[in-house]
Amino acid sequence: MRDDHEFGSAKEAANDPRILVFGRLLGAANGLEYLLGKALENETGLTHSLFELLLVVGRAGEGGISTKGIAQAKVLTSGGATRLVHRGVELGLVSRRASTEDRRVQIVELTPEGERLAVEASTIHARNIEQLVLAILPANDLGAFEESVKVLSKHAASQLPVMP
Template sequence: MTADREFATAREAANDPRILVFGRLLGAANRLEFLLGRALAEGTGLSHSLFELLLVVGRAGPGGIAVRDIAQARVLTSGGATRLVDRASAQGLVTRHASPDDGRVQLVELTRRGEELVVAASALHARNIERYLIDVLTPDQAAVFAEAIRTLSKSAATALPVMP
């Protein structure tokens, strides 16, 4: 099958193996995001988007991370990242301060409360990832899946434009 082949019918297009595999990837991601996000919200009060923000900020470590880098990591516009940071700040989970190197750049760091909450939420999240993802696969499948997802993520990240 060539990449530029046209489809004769909607059914043929919908059953194309390339389209099916991507649809299954999105379907699985959406279902897992719902299940894991609901568990986070019920168990910690954190939305999945705030939890992911705290992970990005926590991964950056001491000194913080620029809002523009949060936008790129989360595939958000700078305005979307700013609104997310504003929500986390209003809840006392992060602080912002000017970069010592460039005062125009705002750096975001976890507060003590944010650190404690992301650590507790991560324990819950990891258990649910095991339940809904890792335990469903054989150990060999889980290893192949983890490597494949890593490869896909890195490839997509290099193709992604700089977020506005």
């Protein structure tokens, strides 16, 4: 199909294979995020957003990550990241401190409780992903699936603007 193809009707447009595959991708992602997020919250008390905060901060390792880095990683505005970090601080999962290089920059690190909960929740989340996603795909397709998701994720991240 040519990129400049004009559709003759809404039905034709809605049944375009490119539009269908993207809609299915979004539907799968949204449905799985709901199911996995609900299971995680039921089993650990953590919302999916707070769990992702723990993962982003945990991935940063020693020295932590700036609030701006969290915003970019989670595709949030700086205000959204600040509110998320504030919730994490209130719950004792992360701590905030001024950067030694630039006191205007806030560095976020896991607390011992945040570290413990990140590990516990990740164990549960990995099990749930195995059951709801990986176990239903043909075993010989898993490598290609993982690589395709990685390529899509990296490309999307490279196209995103710097979050305000």
